[in-house]
Amino acid sequence: MQLSWKPHHLSCCSFTFFKLVCKYLNHIMGLLDRLSGLLGLKKKEVHVLCLGLDNSGKTTIINKLKPSNAQSQDIVPTIGFSIEKFKSSSLSFTVFDMSGQGRYRNLWEHYYKEGQAIIFVIDSSDRLRMVVAKEELDTMLNHPDIKHRRIPILFFANKMDLRDAVTSVKVSQLLCLENIKDKPWHICASDAIKGEGLQEGVDWLQDQIQAVKT
Numbered sequence: 670m671q672l673s674w675k676p677h678h679l680s681c682c683s684f685t686f687f688k689l690v691c692k693y694l695n696h697i698m699g700l701l702d703r704l705s706g707l708l709g710l711k712k713k714e715v716h717v718l719c720l721g722l723d724n725s726g727k728t729t730i731i732n733k734l735k736p737s738n739a740q741s742q743d744i745v746p747t748i749g750f751s752i753e754k755f756k757s758s759s760l761s762f763t764v765f766d767m768s769g770q771g772r773y774r775n776l777w778e779h780y781y782k783e784g785q786a787i788i789f790v791i792d793s794s795d796r797l798r799m800v801v802a803k804e805e806l807d808t809m810l811n812h813p814d815i816k817h818r819r820i821p822i823l824f825f826a827n828k829m830d831l832r833d834a835v836t837s838v839k840v841s842q843l844l845c846l847e848n849i850k851d852k853p854w855h856i857c858a859s860d861a862i863k864g865e866g867l868q869e870g871v872d873w874l875q876d877q878i879q880a881v882k883t
């Protein structure tokens with residue numbers, strides 16, 4: 670019998686070696702991933718719904734919460750919805766930024782089950798449509814996918830920079846927020862253009878989400 674070496678032996682060996690290396694790298698990556706989770710280095714992922722009437726400032730708020738190099742320069746009215754991401758000190762947020770236009774509001778309920786928290790944005794200068802905002806809020810609160818869940822709701826009384834804006838206390842009264850007894854909620858006055866009031870809101874939301882044991 671004659672032993673001979675052929676080039677395809679090498680390619681076969683190197684392929685098996687390559688597969689082994691990949692397998693072990695994968696294993697090590699998995700271990701590192703789990704370790705970073707255990708050490709609290711990996712940010713917990715949360716799904717948040719951003720709701721509110723059209724023109725209230727939802728997309729402007731979400732955009733401002735992203736790192737400055739990821740912010741978009743011109744905000745246009747949302748069609749349907751858009752999925753956005755931003756991070757806080759310990760959470761990684763995936764936000765369903767829903768369109769507030771009347772014709773798209775029936776989309777909201779399809780995402781209620783997904784949401785672990787809600788950001789509800791109000792144009793504090795739009796006194797005329799405050800009653801519409803309240804109707805939409807009440808419909809959402811009474812939906813079976815929301816009604817019995819202790820889901821945190823962060824309200825932004827937005828556009829505080831405008832002359833006609835009412836205070837966040839007034840917004841809270843107009844929306845009868847004190848009637849929400851079975852869910853943690855918080856209202857922040859905000860100016861999304863300057864980014865004022867947003868961090869306070871996100872900090873509150875983060876605390877609420879972290880308080881929920883998973």
Ligand SMILES: Nc1nc2c(ncn2[C@@H]2O[C@H](COP(=O)(O)OP(=O)(O)OP(=O)(O)O)[C@@H](O)[C@H]2O)c(=O)[nH]1
Nearest residue numbers: 723724725726727728729746747768769828860861
């Ligand atoms: N003055 C002022 N304008 C704001 C503020 N926030 C948003 N805007 C403006 O309001 C308009 C609507 O903002 P969007 O962020 O598109 O509103 P939206 O709620 O996402 O609207 P839809 O996507 O149609 O539901 C834009 O012209 C923004 O520049 C604010 O705090 N102050």
Ligand SMILES: [Mg+2]
Nearest residue numbers: 727728746747
């Ligand atoms: Mg929008």
